[in-house]
Amino acid sequence: MSSKINIAIDGHSSCGKGTLAKNIAKELGYTFIDSGAMYRAVSLYFIREGIAPGEVQEDPAVLGNIKIEFKFNPDREYFETYLNGENVEDDIRGLEVSKIVSKVSTLSEVRTFLVAKQKEIGKNKGVVMDGRDIGTVVFPDAELKIFMTAATEIRAQRRFEELKKKGIDVHFEEVLHNIRERDYLDSHRQHSPLKKAEDAITLDNSSMTKEEQARLALKWAKGVISAYQL
Ligand code: DC
Numbered sequence: 001m002s003s004k005i006n007i008a009i010d011g012h013s014s015c016g017k018g019t020l021a022k023n024i025a026k027e028l029g030y031t032f033i034d035s036g037a038m039y040r041a042v043s044l045y046f047i048r049e050g051i052a053p054g055e056v057q058e059d060p061a062v063l064g065n066i067k068i069e070f071k072f073n074p075d076r077e078y079f080e081t082y083l084n085g086e087n088v089e090d091d092i093r094g095l096e097v098s099k100i101v102s103k104v105s106t107l108s109e110v111r112t113f114l115v116a117k118q119k120e121i122g123k124n125k126g127v128v129m130d131g132r133d134i135g136t137v138v139f140p141d142a143e144l145k146i147f148m149t150a151a152t153e154i155r156a157q158r159r160f161e162e163l164k165k166k167g168i169d170v171h172f173e174e175v176l177h178n179i180r181e182r183d184y185l186d187s188h189r190q191h192s193p194l195k196k197a198e199d200a201i202t203l204d205n206s207s208m209t210k211e212e213q214a215r216l217a218l219k220w221a222k223g224v225i226s227a228y229q230l
Contacts, residue, residue: 003228004125007127011130011148014158015149016150017130020205020213020217021129022078028126029126030126030127033128041066041081044097046104053104063113067085095174099178101182115137122138132194135147145199147202148204151206154206
């Protein structure tokens, strides 16, 4: 039996799930998958093809034209997102995609399509996946589930600085508004809303450094892994 486990990391927008997931995956030699990037890639496809999200309900076959892959970039030490063979890692992070992605992720056709891919990725274990429904829907049997959160203004400030660093011209108020709106949509949607799995551990990182979070989560992960090796 494999001694590897799956780790599910769920939580609000911009609370550092990706950074934590990436850090623990690196330490454990696991694969890191950003499930939000998959919803973003679908959103980018819709924008580029001029498809209104609602059209998918009438014609779910359009999803068959979307191929999403992750390829490891050793320079960035990161699994980058590819849409139909093109590296879209930067394009999917802009505000244009952020503005529609919560809407796109409410569509049950899109969720069914992506959840099937995510389950497939996790079937051999050794995956750290972050998102909104990983512990509840994608990997309900994950051996370790972490639910992350942080104060709204702190999350907005972090995202604002991230966008500024990338040279994206944006106002703080706009970022804050986008985060509040996404929190609402993510937690109130009909299909797989963001909620803490009953067996998840909460990690509020409002006043924690990235290193402190990684240390704590790794301690949890190693504890679980050693229990599975007994
Ligand atoms: O993690 P993120 O902000 O990049 O995610 C983008 C959007 O995708 C977010 O608004 C909610 C949605 N999402 C989801 O519904 N389920 C997931 N497992 C991951 C993301």
